[in-house]
Amino acid sequence: MATKCDCDQYELRTAFFQSFREDEVSLFCEEKVEKAYSRGDIIIREGEGIKYFSYLRSGLVKLYKTDAAGKDQIITIACPFDFVSLLGIFSETHHTYSVSALEDSILCCIDISLMKGIAMKNGRFSMNLMERLGAVSNKIIQESLEIRKRNTHGKVAYILLKFSKGIYDSLVFDLPVSRREIAENLGMTTEGVIRTLSEFRKEKLIRINGREIEILDDAALERISSFG
Amino acid sequence: MATKCDCDQYELRTAFFQSFREDEVSLFCEEKVEKAYSRGDIIIREGEGIKYFSYLRSGLVKLYKTDAAGKDQIITIACPFDFVSLLGIFSETHHTYSVSALEDSILCCIDISLMKGIAMKNGRFSMNLMERLGAVSNKIIQESLEIRKRNTHGKVAYILLKFSKGIYDSLVFDLPVSRREIAENLGMTTEGVIRTLSEFRKEKLIRINGREIEILDDAALERISSFG
DNA sequence: CGCGGCTTTGATGTTCATCAAGTAAAGTGG
DNA sequence: CCACTTTACTTGATGAACATCAAAGCCGCG
Numbered sequence A, B: 001m002a003t004k005c006d007c008d009q010y011e012l013r014t015a016f017f018q019s020f021r022e023d024e025v026s027l028f029c030e031e032k033v034e035k036a037y038s039r040g041d042i043i044i045r046e047g048e049g050i051k052y053f054s055y056l057r058s059g060l061v062k063l064y065k066t067d068a069a070g071k072d073q074i075i076t077i078a079c080p081f082d083f084v085s086l087l088g089i090f091s092e093t094h095h096t097y098s099v100s101a102l103e104d105s106i107l108c109c110i111d112i113s114l115m116k117g118i119a120m121k122n123g124r125f126s127m128n129l130m131e132r133l134g135a136v137s138n139k140i141i142q143e144s145l146e147i148r149k150r151n152t153h154g155k156v157a158y159i160l161l162k163f164s165k166g167i168y169d170s171l172v173f174d175l176p177v178s179r180r181e182i183a184e185n186l187g188m189t190t191e192g193v194i195r196t197l198s199e200f201r202k203e204k205l206i207r208i209n210g211r212e213i214e215i216l217d218d219a220a221l222e223r224i225s226s227f228g
Numbered sequence C: 001c002g003c004g005g006c007t008t009t010g011a012t013g014t015t016c017a018t019c020a021a022g023t024a025a026a027g028t029g030g
Numbered sequence D: 001c002c003a004c005t006t007t008a009c010t011t012g013a014t015g016a017a018c019a020t021c022a023a024a025g026c027c028g029c030g
Helices: A009-015 A022-031 A112-121 A123-148 A152-168 A179-186 A190-202 A218-227 B009-015 B022-031 B112-121 B123-148 B152-168 B179-186 B190-202 B218-227
Strands: A002-004 A033-037 A042-044 A052-058 A061-066 A072-078 A098-101 A105-111 A172-174 A206-209 A212-215 B002-004 B033-037 B042-044 B052-058 B061-066 B072-078 B098-101 B105-111 B172-174 B206-209 B212-215
Touching: A022 A105, A022 A112, A052 A112, A061 A179, A072 A123, A072 A179, A072 B123, A105 A112, A112 A123, A112 B123, A123 A152, A123 B072, A123 B112, A123 B123, A152 A172, A152 A179, A152 A190, A152 A212, A152 A218, A179 A190, A190 A206, B022 B105, B022 B112, B052 B112, B061 B179, B072 B123, B072 B179, B105 B112, B112 B123, B123 B152, B152 B172, B152 B179, B152 B190, B152 B212, B152 B218, B179 B190, B190 B206
Parallel strands: none
Antiparallel strands: A002 A033, A033 A105, A042 A098, A052 A105, A061 A072, A061 A098, A172 A212, A206 A212, B002 B033, B033 B105, B042 B098, B052 B105, B061 B072, B061 B098, B172 B212, B206 B212
């Protein structure tokens, strides 16, 4: 399932590593492998040793933790060019969360010690990496605070708008997650999510067809998201 | 309020920057200033431009956001040798949260561009910094997830144990925060916090005297924290 | 002294989780 | 390909958890 990297260097440099020197880009691409996963595949299991530094090239994945009772808590949903490796990557030896594919996904992976080696030798690269990792972690913290302060209606409106504007950039989209996963992300129950979606439907704010969602009244959802 | 740095280099190197070269430690200490704050002082206001990279040398501070309605949401409480600057420091130009002193505190601050300069030139230092920043951010994310999954009793038990074991290392301690601030940290109401504390008191799990708390039944609190 | 902020308790009501039951959809094995 | 099982989705009824509202005491500070 791992294939040689074929993503072009231009993409790599614009998306991530403006500070790469020519020889480093070459080295990086030489060593980097792509791994393809299907929807539902578990990519990383909590507790596994950290082997790779990786980012999402295409698709969609969820980062989550499983508690003693077997219940999952979704930390965040990562989009292309988000890092799958969060900051723990440099301070931990083992993954503190699991990762699985919500859609067919391609990850670009590079050996963690090689990554560290490059970072050690190139301060600019380190800084660049820190900026990017920092932005991703910050986003997670911010989002967590945003979700926490909302009531159930606000939470559901928030995540619908996130999918619509943040991820798919369209008023019509297929939810990449089950109702249960939405609940695990928002800190609600599955029934609560379903009930809220149904209410939005009855109030003609959205149209629902299985996992397909159409946002009919964007402004109202924004209001609910801000207020609730 | 700013004075020349007098913290010794040993402390600095063991706590943070094992990878500092001699000349860098000197440069760092040359440029670094200490700032003293009194309980209640606001150290950083959300929205201000980022001037310094800083860490807490002594005391206790809270990081928080204020919403449109004027309500505060406490992101985390930082202990000595935690960074006050989170990761945003390298990806943002302005602070995304406020910081204020819960106890009299001393911050060590260094000009942010100087910091970047050192990081650019010394990859090992960058890596070191990333490890530390990563650990702090990770801790915040983990803690946020821990709090989110608990009910009110579990939340309050969790924070009491955090103060007892994580911060003061004692069964008796003075709460550094008001009931309202606990509520802002846990995502509860002030009354809810008070009520829960009273219940713990009635069940003889804790003794309360104003802000002084004594933990009487550690095991029971642990149980409530794990279960609830 | 009096004002405002912090703390506390009680009464009330809303929100939301839980439980139960049923339908639809999707995967599994013969 | 179809019976079978499992998982996802949906709705309603119920009750518990928790926020909100109200009132009063306390303390520090100008």
